[in-house]
């Protein structure tokens with residue numbers, strides 16, 4: 001497992017070398033903190049997105065999915081609080097002109113200290129951040145003589161809040177154009193459609209609305225590969241509940257989401273909860289599901305109890321009534337109710353989930369063979385259900401009718417799952433390449449296939465090989481994908 005930071009660089013190179021992830025606009029030397037997913041990466045990402053979508057919208061009969069636009073009316077972001085509050089405290093070094101996120105600067109310094117001192121400074125930082133004490137944060141930096149990594153000086157500006165939203169203009173005539181924002185979260189597309197979905201879908205509370213899609217944040221310090229990007233994808237679900245029941249649902253979703261991560265192959269011991277000390281402007285409770293990335297424990301998913309903040313704000317700013325009429329309250333003998341539902345949100349970054357799966361899958365293996373010689377391989381142990389390519393079909397030779405038989409198997413399997421066909425190179429080399437891209441099964445068609453219609457199946461994880469009837473290959477793989 002790539003759980004050592006020195007393996008992280010190798011994982012990044014591997015992603016590029018095998019068509020998983022490329023730097024955006026690499027031809028022009030790249031665009032910082034923006035990445036493109038290659039032919040295998042796009043498929044793995046889709047498999048993850050599909051697994052999430054299925055778990056939310058198919059396996060929960062009270063959750064439906066939507067696809068709202070990225071562009072939204074500018075007042076949405078005023079109402080949601082993002083125009084005024086969606087910012088990070090930043091500080092500039094006057095000698096290098098380099099801008100830092102204050103928490104990142106202090107965290108990097110804390111890592112250079114012994115554990116007790118490091119924890120003390122981080123606790124002080126958390127206290128100052130929770131109190132929005134910007135001058136206190138500057139004093140903390142000066143008091144510890146924290147230096148800029150480039151200029152090596154402590155010549156700092158004041159700490160300022162820096163809004164993370166990207167803005168652009170909509171409209172063709174400059175004077176008439178309106179400033180709009182690229183959405184920094186997908187959630188608002190759900191809130192503004194609450195009534196549309198509730199009414200047209202005749203949804204009864206409690207119910208959820210799910211959505212996946214791009215979000216954009218002008219992250220000043222974008223780092224750790226696809227962990228923190230400026231353009232990324234979120235998978236969010238807003239669960240609308242009766243006021244007063246939100247903590248019950250918060251606990252339900254906290255456990256349900258952690259179990260879901262485990263169900264796609266993330267070991268329980270690599271996941272933990274981290275309660276927020278400083279709550280976002282909309283939340284009355286919040287936690288992160290953290291994963292132990294190669295560079296430490298970091299947020300993978302957020303679970304937020306968002307109260308009725310967003311719906312109330314949109315009702316105020318749009319001057320429309322956004323409420324739910326709860327018939328069931330009457331049936332339960334309680335007062336009839338029109339109320340603004342409370343919301344529990346689950347929000348996971350698809351790119352972070354991708355990085356989680358890849359960092360668990362990447363392994364460099366070495367072993368001694370029976371003849372005493374050394375052998376090695378790089379393998380991506382991606383769970384079968386998620387692997388971009390499920391089966392490689394490899395005729396042993398490019399002649400004697402073997403490619404024709406192989407193509408018959410390809411035609412049988414490709415309507416059901418992704419296959420890869422390859423007839424070049426020695427078989428050992430082809431197996432290594434399939435290990436490196438994470439293909440869980442390879443099937444070799446040889447001369448014996450012509451006699452008894454059996455093939456050699458080779459398993460990626462164990463490297464074991466066995467013969468099986470060619471007619472059973474498709475069903476065996478379908479069974480593995482389903483488990």
Ligand code: GAP
Nearest residue numbers: 185187227228229232300301302347348349352
């Ligand atoms: N709607 C709530 C919300 O957006 P968040 O904690 O800011 O909450 C949710 O973001 C998730 O989105 C995070 O847990 C993370 O997985 C992902 N995410 C946030 N910022 C990101 C970035 N710059 N790059 C990649 N993923 C990001």
